[in-house]
Amino acid sequence: MDTKDLPANILDPNCPSRVIFQRIGDKWASLVIQVLGNGPVRFSELRKMVSVVTPKVLTQTLRALERDGLITRTVHAQVPPRVDYELTAMGESLLQPLTMLRHWAESHVPTILEARDAYDEAQDEALLGSP
Amino acid sequence: MDTKDLPANILDPNCPSRVIFQRIGDKWASLVIQVLGNGPVRFSELRKMVSVVTPKVLTQTLRALERDGLITRTVHAQVPPRVDYELTAMGESLLQPLTMLRHWAESHVPTILEARDAYDEAQDEALLGSP
């Protein structure tokens, strides 16, 4: 693999593809997307599934995803109100790379945790030598 | 796809797989990993390629990745000093899902930007109606 295989834009600080990586890294966004992979979910259900996000933060997340065209928000005119969030076609297409990443994570997290322990232990020993 | 297809752990706030998603979302980490996909790179080169990160932040990023066992740091005993960073086997295995995500990003970013413009425009119009 040559350096030129890396698109120039990804190294550009203004590169728009960075927005994707930021979305993925967003604390709740990728979680929401994966939950919505099962079909429409309403606000309160989403809150429960994603284990008690504050409404403000969940709203922020949903608005951002809606703005990006990854999800849709549909208000049903009824009492009590009901609002469903659903993946768009583009949102669904994101599901696949996201799932791959999740699978990678699931299979490597134990190793990563071991690596961290080893690293931290080595650091502790180094500190013991010269305090 | 059923709800049960989602692993319980990803919904758990203490789930370690979230650390992966955070790493990906980290402003520099995923970039560094992709740059290192071409082989070992030294500190200063990395700084240049990733378009002027401050040394502090780059160091933080590299330490975190090293701690996770995704990259190795090798110091060559010479003057001037030379330090190479390189992907571990695990780091390389992350390259593939990361690349998929990047491809997804590259092909969908234009649509996302359009969606944002449309959304913002709609918001502006709504504001004009009731100020």
Add this chain to the structure above:
DNA sequence: CGGTATCCACACCGATACTG
């Protein structure tokens, strides 16, 4: 039910300066 509004704490990132 599905949000807003406010306030606050803190992690994160950058600028700058200095060191082995």
Add this chain to the structure above:
DNA sequence: CAGTATCGGTGTGGATACCG
């Protein structure tokens, strides 16, 4: 060259309370 040290702004997430 490859960092470390210190300081500071800022944006992001959380707690709490209130509204249509």
